[in-house]
Every structure is written in C-alpha cells, then in structure tokens.
Amino acid sequence: MAWFVLKRVLQAAFSVWVVVTLVFVLIHASGDPIAVLAPEQMSAQDRAALRQELGLDEPLIVQYGTYLAGIAKGDLGISYYSGQPAMRLILDRVPVTLELVALAVLIALIFGLPFGILSAIRPGTPADRLLRAVSTLGSSVPTFFVGILLIFAFSVELNVLPASGAGDLSHFIMPAFTLAFFRIALFTRLVRSSMLDTLSENYVRTARAQGMSEVTVIFKHALRTALLPLITVFGLQFAQLFAGAVITETIFAMPGMNRLALTSLYRLDFPVVLSYIVVVAVMFSVVNLIVDLLYGVIDPRVSYGA
C-alpha cells in the first residue's frame, strides 16, 4: 500500500515536470512578458532594468534551471504583475473554485442519479425518452451559451440572481448550474446504461425470483454495483471541473483560480501559470488516488500489489 502511494507520488512529480517544461517552452516561444508589462511611456533603459529585475535577461536555460530549483524548494516565484508570491495568488482563489465545483457535481448527482435510475427501470417509456432527449441536449449546448442565457433570464429579466461575483450562495447558483448542466446529462446516461447492464445480471434475477420487492431489488442489489463506474467518472469530473471551470468563472466574474490562470497566460506571467499547474497537478493526483483507494474499499478483488 505504501509502495503504491509512493509510486503514485513519483508519477505525479514526473507529470508536473513534463507539463512545467512544456509551459515554459510555450510561454517563452510566444512573446515577451515585458512588452505587455511595461507602460508604453517607459524608456528603453527602464525596460532593460525591469527585465533584469525579473530575471528575464538570463539565458533561457538558466531561467529554466532557476524555475526547476524554485519548484524543488517550494518557491514558485513572484508574479510579474502584482509583485506578490505567485502561489499565494492562486491559493487565495482555490476556495471559490472548490466551492463552485463541489456545488456543480452535487447538483449533477442530485439530478443525474434519479434521472438515470428512472430511465433504466422504465426503458422505452415516454419518461425515459424525454430524459434521453434532455440529456442529449444537455451534453451538446456549450457552457458559455448556458451561462449567458441564465444571466439574461435570471439577472436581467427576472432580476432575482446576481450576474457576477462570489459573495454568498446566491452568487454560486447560476454558475454551478451552468457547470452542472453537461454533467447531469453525463451522469444520467452513465447511470442508465450501467443500471441496465446490472439489471440483467443473474443475481438480480435471483433476487427477484426470491420474491423481494422491486424497490429492494433496485436499490439494495442493483444500484450498489451499478454505481462503481460512477465513482471513477465522478472523481474525474471533479478534477476536470476544478481545472476547467475557466469559461464559467469568466462569464460570471468569479474570483476563481482558473480565471486568474487564463489572464496570466495571456500576459505571459509565467510564475502564476506555473503555480496554477502545480495546484492542478496535485489536485488531479489526489483525486485519482482517492478513487483508486475507494475502489479497493468497495470491491475487495482490487489489490494494490507492487
């Protein structure tokens, strides 16, 4: 078990190194941070001084070495823009993103799970067909469109929810639904197909033959097995949303870490982008680890042998 966890940590470290190197190359190939940072009136000497101050005058390979050494020491540098430690800027924004994503997957689960079960136990009925139609729609409408639509309906026309910001829970309702929209559809379809498979298994037939009530059969026997694949997808979706809520954060002007990462990428603020990547990588690794461990808890056949 310990070896399993260690192996996972090493794998994660390797992925972080690959991504950091890629981002370093891409950012330095795509422009000059000083060109965006310096005001147009700034003289050539002052520009050179600024470049030196930020360490951007060093050869690329030296800068790369400095960054790697920084990561190893846990120091991810200072944002070119705010002058603040880059990691702190990202960590300040993690709670908003986390809350948004947690709410979104929760909503997706609350709707997706019953929808999927309903679809599966009544296949072919109008209810099933309606839910399947809705879930197809849900997975094909782009996020930004859902977001703008919600804003115009609930902020401008009805004026019941705020269009932007992240104060109390009311600020999170629309963005969380925007993010959840696609996942409701995903969970519905996933639970439906997984339930259908399970319901045709021998042990379910046996349970029915023993005269158990349909409710007991479905909820006690079939659902537990049918949920196994959902745990994996749930974990992946959580991690993916955590790093992919950028459109929603931008549309609803939420101070989440994805929005900051995108702005920083546009203006080549490398230390901030780097900190973001490290946070996301850690999050992905943790979620994956938890999913793997959960599997073992639920299904004793899974082993962690070296």
Added chain:
Amino acid sequence: MSLVLKRGLATIIAVGASVAVLTGAQAAPGDSPNERLIVAWQGGATTLDPIMRSETTTYSWQRHIFDLLTMPNRKGGVDPRIVTAWKNIDPKTWRLTLRSDVKFHDGSQMTADDVGKSIMDAKQNPKSQVKNFVVNVTGYKVVDPTTIDVSFSTPDPIFPRHLDSIPLMPEALIAKEGREAFDKHPIGSGPYQFESWLAEDHLDIKTWDGFWGKKPDFKYVHLESIPNDATRLAALLSGQVQAVEKVGPSDFDRVKNSGKTHLTMVPGFRTIFLALDAWRPTGSAGMQPNEKNPFMDPRVRKAVSQAINVDLIRQKIFNGAITTATQFIPPNIEGHDASVKRFPYDVKAAKKLLADAGYPNGFTVRLDATNDRYFEDALVAQALGGVLKQVGIKVQVNAIPKAVFFPKVNKGDFTIYMAGWGNIDGISTYEAIYHCRDLKKGFGHVNREHFCNAKADAMLEKAAETFDDAARVKLEHQVYDTVDRQDIAYVPLYYENVIAGLSNAIQYESRPDEMILAWQMHKAK
C-alpha cells in the same frame, strides 16, 4: 443508498459548506442602496502599490485611496491638489507649495518630507513605473512645513503637469513598517480608505472622515472586475452595479433605451495611428526581400493618409464612438493646434500621389496590428485593408496578440503597423515617438520606424526648456506642423472615446484620461 455514496455526499457537502463559510457572505456594511456604489471594470487592479503599475485600471482603483500631487483635469491640464501652487525660482528649481491640512488614513499628519520622498520614491524605486515623469529630478529641500524646492538636472517646464502621475505616499510610515506591511494594508490620504480586496477581482473602500476635501456622495464603494462584456452589461441593466466601463458599440442602444441607464462618452487622449517604415530603402520586413520601400517617399505617406475614410470606420465599426483625428496630438493636450485640419479623404488625389511617386499600379504590403490591445483593433485593421485596396495598395492584414506584436515591431519586423499612444503632452509624445532615435539619451524609444528630422528635434528641445507657456505652445505647433504636415511621419487615424454606462441614479461624466473615479460620481437629483 449505499454507504460509500452517502459518505461521498457528506464529504462534498462538508467541503462546500466550509468553503462557503470561508469565502463568502461578507455582508456588506451599509447595504442600503443610497450609501453603496458598485462600479464594474473589465479588468481589475493588479497591485495596490501606487507606483508599481502604470496601467489604467490599476491606477484608477488606487486613486481612490492615494491622492495625487496635482490632479489631471478634463482639459488636459492639472488642478492643484496636494501641491497647491508651483513656481520656478530658477530654471532648475521648482518651488512647490503644499496643503497644510492633509492627513493619512492612520491619522498621522502629512509632512513636507512625505511629499519630497514620494517624488524620490517614484524616481528611485526599482519597481517604479512612473520614473519617466520625474526623470530629471535630482533632489528636494524642505523650505518650511508647507514648501519644498525640487531641483533638476535640466530645465523642466512641464514638471507640474507630470506631478499628476505622482501619488502621495506616507513615506515616514513606510520607512517604519516596511513596504510589505504597507502593501497588505495600503494607507493613503485619499477620500476613501482601504477595507479589503482581492487582486484583479474587487476592492472595498469606505469614506474617511479625516479627508481634507469634499466628502464623496457614497459612503461605501465596491470596485469589481467583470471581464465578460455581456455579463458586465447585464449587471448594469439589472441594477446590480451602478456604473460599468467599456460598453461596446453594439450595446449602445440597449443602454440608452433601457429606461434605467444611460451612456457617458468623451474623446480620450489616446491616438490610434499608422506607423510607416522610414529608414529602410529596401529590405523592409513587410515587403518582398530587396523590394523598394515605397514609404520612404512622403507622397506615398500622404496618399495613405488621403486614402483612408476614417468617418466611415467611425460609423461602421464604432457606431460613431470615436473622434476622427485632425493631427497626432488630440484636443486639450498641449501641442494640439485647433487650426489644423486632417488631409481630406480623396481617392483620386491619393491615386495621383501614388502615380507621381512611381506606383501607378500600387504595391503589396503587410499591415501588422494587435487584436487584443485597443478597442476593436483587429476590425479596424481589416477595414484599413479594404480601404487601401481602393487606391491600389494591397494589404495583407496580420492582427496578433499584443504579447507577440510589440516585441515584433520593436525588433523592426514590420513595414506599416497600427498602434495607439496615450498622450500626456506634446513634448513627451514627441520625445518618445518622433525624436531621432537615441536610446541612451532616452529619445525615440517608441520611434520604431526611425523617423528622423534633426531640425524639428532641435526646435522641440528648445520648446522643452521654454517656461513661457504661450511661447512653448507656439514652438510645439511649429514642430508638429513640420513633422505631421510636411514629413507625414505618421498617419493619425482617430482618438479613442472613453465610454461608460451608468445607472440613471448616478451623475457622472467620463474622463478623457480613462480613469473612473467613484468619488466624482454623484447621486442624481
């Protein structure tokens, strides 16, 4: 429900709830709509250190907390603020008279030393982005508690004009507590004091009782960033915020016709222009290798100027919301000459000029432009491609992000490009973008096309040392007549308008310097 699922759900709810407690629900004090004002920008301030970033949104937010030594007015001049009067006692010394009733937000009294050190901080701090405004300052001397003498290496007649970029900082306090503590809880002397903020997201401020001037109408102000244009507009229309910056031309009618909101618009100090390679007879980077560079010939430059119908661009792209440029220096900026008119739009004349210069069939050239820097920049670049084709100049438009564009043109990788320049006064504009290039002396660092007229330079340098306002302005007019009308160094296109959307409950006028100041917003009567 299975145990695992229950546990999972419980965890999520717990995480969600604890996060909600951590982040949220800072119930705004005095939430009564009469006391509280919310203003939404596209971006947000990146730092509250008042000299570290010279970028419109950042300094706009900062200027609620930090006062300026002089205050830029809407006419391009400055009004007294902390510095109430200025006088040059000799060509290299300015005597500044200071207010005696200024206090900082921690209650301490401002001293003459705070003012002097604020100026020196702006010049010497390695992170300062306002160095260029105080570049000739060598030191200061306190004469009495409300008077200081500032000394210069060379005469600097427009120094008071540049004091409007220098914030007053509590230098004694910074020295005592350190810059870091100061950055975490900024202390200024402005009409509002700091409450809380998140970089690039929001800033909460409230009025300060010890302010020397008139108290603002709104006690609590929340400045926030809403990057998405549609969301920002929705927030205004729904009444969630009372003022927004940067309303797009296609949204003008919605704001005007909502019955609850209106627009405020003013020609700004930013000139959008075309720059033309003036130094490479052949081998210009936007032409074929070894091809002759047509823009060395002033007739071709004039032809480009006359071929562009700026009024059409104004109507079609901006819904009327730009001001056609008559010259490089915009109205209300020193150096602007009200008697100068734009070369008239005239396709025939342009074609004739091209033919006279030896290009009866025109030529092909690349036009470089940004696509994320100026209002609708990529669209304008495309339109220029279209209009220049009418006189036979075939343009390949290359609109790219600013982070790529500026390093590229700085290297000289262009033949013509479109960019903007925020004007402060005719002299600093000239020194940066017209003056023969001499980077060591600080001249022409934005003169990427190496335009050079040594006689005009000499005249300008004379103007830069002339203390008599009328005489200096006259010299500036002569200089610009030479470089704009005869040499045609640039093709100025238009001045960007500064546009804001406002709730009808607010009275405010946009400022040409692009700042939005909540303390200048009033409750509508």
